[in-house]
Amino acid sequence: MFKILKKEELSDLVILFEIEAKDIAKKARAGNFFVLKIHEQGERIPLTIADFDRDRGTITTVFQKMGKTTHHLGTLNEGDSILDMTGPLGIHSHIENFGKVVCVGGGVGIAPTFPIARALKEAGNAVISIIGARTKELIFWEDKMRAVSDELIIVTDDGSYGQKAVVTTPLDALLRENQDIKLVYAIGPAIMMKFVCVTTEKHNAKTIVSLNSIMVDATGMCGACRVEVGGETKFACVDGPEFDGRKVDFNLLMSRQRMYIEEERVAMERYKEKSGGN
Amino acid sequence: MEEKRAGKKPENRVKMREQEPLARAKNFMEVPYGYTPEEAKKEASRCLSCLKPSCRGGCPVSIDIPSFIKLIKEGRFIEAAWKIKEDNAMPAVCGRVCPQEIQCESLCILGKKGKPVAIGNLERFVADYERDNAGMEVPEKPKSTGRKVAVIGSGPGGLSCAADLIKSGHQVTLFEALHKAGGVLVYGIPEFRLPKVIVEKEVDYIRRLGVDVIVNALIGKLFTVDELLTEQGYDACFIATGAGLPVFLGIPGENLNGIYSANEFLTRANLMKAYLFPEYDTPIKRGRNVAVFGGGNVAMDAARVALRLGAEKVCLIYRRSEAEMPARKAEIHHAHEEGIEFMLLTNPLRFIDDGKGNISAVECIKMELGEPDASGRRKPVPVKGSEFRIEIDVAIPAIGTRPNPLLTRHVPGLLLNKRGYIVADYETGMTSKPGVFAGGDIITGSATVILAMGAGRRAAKAINDYFRWKYWDTAKLQGSG
Ligand SMILES: Cc1cc2nc3c(=O)[nH]c(=O)nc-3n(C[C@H](O)[C@H](O)[C@H](O)COP(=O)(O)OP(=O)(O)OC[C@H]3O[C@@H](n4cnc5c(N)ncnc54)[C@H](O)[C@@H]3O)c2cc1C
Ligand SMILES: Cc1cc2nc3c(=O)[nH]c(=O)nc-3n(C[C@H](O)[C@H](O)[C@H](O)COP(=O)(O)OP(=O)(O)OC[C@H]3O[C@@H](n4cnc5c(N)ncnc54)[C@H](O)[C@@H]3O)c2cc1C
Ligand code: SF4
Numbered sequence A: 001m002f003k004i005l006k007k008e009e010l011s012d013l014v015i016l017f018e019i020e021a022k023d024i025a026k027k028a029r030a031g032n033f034f035v036l037k038i039h040e041q042g043e044r045i046p047l048t049i050a051d052f053d054r055d056r057g058t059i060t061t062v063f064q065k066m067g068k069t070t071h072h073l074g075t076l077n078e079g080d081s082i083l084d085m086t087g088p089l090g091i092h093s094h095i096e097n098f099g100k101v102v103c104v105g106g107g108v109g110i111a112p113t114f115p116i117a118r119a120l121k122e123a124g125n126a127v128i129s130i131i132g133a134r135t136k137e138l139i140f141w142e143d144k145m146r147a148v149s150d151e152l153i154i155v156t157d158d159g160s161y162g163q164k165a166v167v168t169t170p171l172d173a174l175l176r177e178n179q180d181i182k183l184v185y186a187i188g189p190a191i192m193m194k195f196v197c198v199t200t201e202k203h204n205a206k207t208i209v210s211l212n213s214i215m216v217d218a219t220g221m222c223g224a225c226r227v228e229v230g231g232e233t234k235f236a237c238v239d240g241p242e243f244d245g246r247k248v249d250f251n252l253l254m255s256r257q258r259m260y261i262e263e264e265r266v267a268m269e270r271y272k273e274k275s276g277g278n
Numbered sequence B: 001m002e003e004k005r006a007g008k009k010p011e012n013r014v015k016m017r018e019q020e021p022l023a024r025a026k027n028f029m030e031v032p033y034g035y036t037p038e039e040a041k042k043e044a045s046r047c048l049s050c051l052k053p054s055c056r057g058g059c060p061v062s063i064d065i066p067s068f069i070k071l072i073k074e075g076r077f078i079e080a081a082w083k084i085k086e087d088n089a090m091p092a093v094c095g096r097v098c099p100q101e102i103q104c105e106s107l108c109i110l111g112k113k114g115k116p117v118a119i120g121n122l123e124r125f126v127a128d129y130e131r132d133n134a135g136m137e138v139p140e141k142p143k144s145t146g147r148k149v150a151v152i153g154s155g156p157g158g159l160s161c162a163a164d165l166i167k168s169g170h171q172v173t174l175f176e177a178l179h180k181a182g183g184v185l186v187y188g189i190p191e192f193r194l195p196k197v198i199v200e201k202e203v204d205y206i207r208r209l210g211v212d213v214i215v216n217a218l219i220g221k222l223f224t225v226d227e228l229l230t231e232q233g234y235d236a237c238f239i240a241t242g243a244g245l246p247v248f249l250g251i252p253g254e255n256l257n258g259i260y261s262a263n264e265f266l267t268r269a270n271l272m273k274a275y276l277f278p279e280y281d282t283p284i285k286r287g288r289n290v291a292v293f294g295g296g297n298v299a300m301d302a303a304r305v306a307l308r309l310g311a312e313k314v315c316l317i318y319r320r321s322e323a324e325m326p327a328r329k330a331e332i333h334h335a336h337e338e339g340i341e342f343m344l345l346t347n348p349l350r351f352i353d354d355g356k357g358n359i360s361a362v363e364c365i366k367m368e369l370g371e372p373d374a375s376g377r378r379k380p381v382p383v384k385g386s387e388f389r390i391e392i393d394v395a396i397p398a399i400g401t402r403p404n405p406l407l408t409r410h411v412p413g414l415l416l417n418k419r420g421y422i423v424a425d426y427e428t429g430m431t432s433k434p435g436v437f438a439g440g441d442i443i444t445g446s447a448t449v450i451l452a453m454g455a456g457r458r459a460a461k462a463i464n465d466y467f468r469w470k471y472w473d474t475a476k477l478q479g480s481g
């Protein structure tokens, strides 16, 4: 059992948990994720390790309420426990001093972007970060991101905070003005990562994305997470989740993410009925 | 002569009653019901108690078959179970899943004239009887040796090794990557062939023996083997991580929605209980027309699960003929009975999509048997112009697995072969790295439950010897690597 030590509601939809997981915390690095299963009947879902504290033996995760499992997770409180947690999983981010880098975090993707931006900063890079969301309420960790960035750009779709734009607008401008940007990291919805790559392709900038394909075991045993990178099939859980974004087949990723749309709807409706609309 | 033979006509084997094919194809309950005590005694009475029992040579762990069967004849069922357990810790599992027709039963003397003794059925009977009536007693805890052993992977190999080691007085930790222990027994083999409560009881028994079973521990990521052997103070470790990496067909369209590796399909259904969705949260596509590719146990299991999920039609597509299918004969028979359509001498060429990212059909080609290949089997070759299409909405390649490199690639000094399997001595499980033993599918490739258990037991014995003599011989390995 893994105990939730801290809960913070970052917005209506986005929740932060700090969870006791001594062994996972000891090994966690930026870019790793873990899998959790709330209870006996639950499914296994992957979430990124957004932060970790080796001394306290905790990991932090930030998740967005999407369907049944994440809604249920959101009802747990400090002191509650999660039945199963496995990690750290995936290949951690490759960090070195590249020079000047851009980190793009969209929506709940701001959370997994943070430890990478921090590690890049610590390695001596000049870090420019762009964080974006649909609307002001969904922007979180502005201060944390600012603390690890030389420059922070905020955008919202509806203009309720920061620039009224999507993340690719300031990214395009940055790449045009700064020929010396060595690397772009982008984490967020598949559609955002796809358009980030369309943008970076124009400027020929190396781009790393973190793919959120559907997973089951996340140990390389099932192939549920398969993605295509440079025409080759890869398992996102063990070969990734980070890949060279400009080689990723995003249409396939998005299509595979929709595989259970009907079942997800059924599960959510049933859950709402039982929990009285939480 | 003629009359004599007619007079001594061997009695027929006592059939095990089963659920009717049409009924069982719609549920996940176990197919055979098991023997009653009377039926078991009657079947046992067919055994000739041979002085030189050939059956024993066919069992990879040399169970004393005539002795346990004699105890059944005498109605001493619990003692019969103990007799088996001298050599095999999990008779309830092996009685159900061993390929008896090529092992013990293939060599039974009665098989020359009629049907061999139903050794597997009898083994299953006494194990179930003991579980229901005696409650699997835990032997007294042996004196502690002060030694610590880490067992990695909780399939039959790891379970049997851990059980033996704890009985020798060592402190044993069993690490499992998934959230449930049991390996293929829980994630692969379906409920209707091996009820999960049986595996749970076995794991529970091992816990009661004193083994510390730690689930959610992916070794290689959470701890490395070297950390276990140094920082964590384990004196030896046994790697039994299986061969769980799925192999796909490598044909166009294989990443379309609706195409599952057999591992994924079975893991969703068995481990995650997707057949109970939405009561359980994990979804699975319930195909109307399903194609499964392959001819082994895994293919049979996937096909029969698909049927139970409500498919109207399930095709089993295999490139050779039925005689070459590696699956247990009983399961091939069950699959036929349940209405699985066998499409033999057929190979898939590509998957075709519905324009929305889902699979809608598979294009296949007919094969014919050509000249024998190096292994002596006649190699299937495609028949020109015989391409055809089948409309399907779920496809499940079940054409084999490979070892998962997650753990092995990060163990310095551990010799692997070209295909990524650990190189280890058959008798002892010794690898090229002192203190590290390995066994089961991770050294042999996909094999059987009983072979993995045998490897686990031999390794436990070798680990005891190693503690006594501190002797490590890797000379033999270099040659075979
Ligand atoms: C490596 C990785 C890291 C992730 N990190 C985070 C994170 O830090 N924060 C966060 O909010 N989300 C993260 N996700 C996505 C998260 O796993 C899904 O949002 C979650 O599984 C949705 O479950 P649900 O039952 O609430 O929603 P559902 O109703 O099941 O699905 C809603 C959406 O989530 C996707 N999804 C469903 N099941 C899975 C699954 N088992 N694995 C992946 N995606 C799935 C589907 O594509 C669907 O569009 C990550 C995914 C991956 C692969
Ligand atoms: C669907 C199916 C049906 C089968 N039917 C039969 C049958 O009828 N009869 C028969 O005799 N055989 C059958 N087999 C084969 C048999 O199940 C295997 O040969 C046997 O289970 C191998 O045992 P093992 O202990 O080597 O490994 P496995 O049973 O594969 O167990 C390995 C375990 O190690 C865990 N693991 C892997 N990596 C790590 C790691 N890094 N850290 C921690 N844990 C790890 C895995 O999660 C798994 O639980 C079948 C196999 C399948 C897949
Ligand atoms: S363990 Fe398997 S091979 Fe050995 S006697 Fe039992 S059923 Fe036969």
Ligand code: SF4
Binding pocket: B046, B047, B048, B049, B050, B053, B054, B055, B056, B065, B066, B069, B107, B108, B109, B110, B117, B119
């Ligand atoms: S060979 Fe057959 S008849 Fe003889 S002891 Fe074995 S099971 Fe009995």
Ligand code: FES
Binding pocket: A214, A215, A216, A217, A218, A219, A220, A221, A222, A223, A224, A225, A226, A235, A236, A237, A238
């Ligand atoms: S999630 Fe099963 S192989 Fe990646």
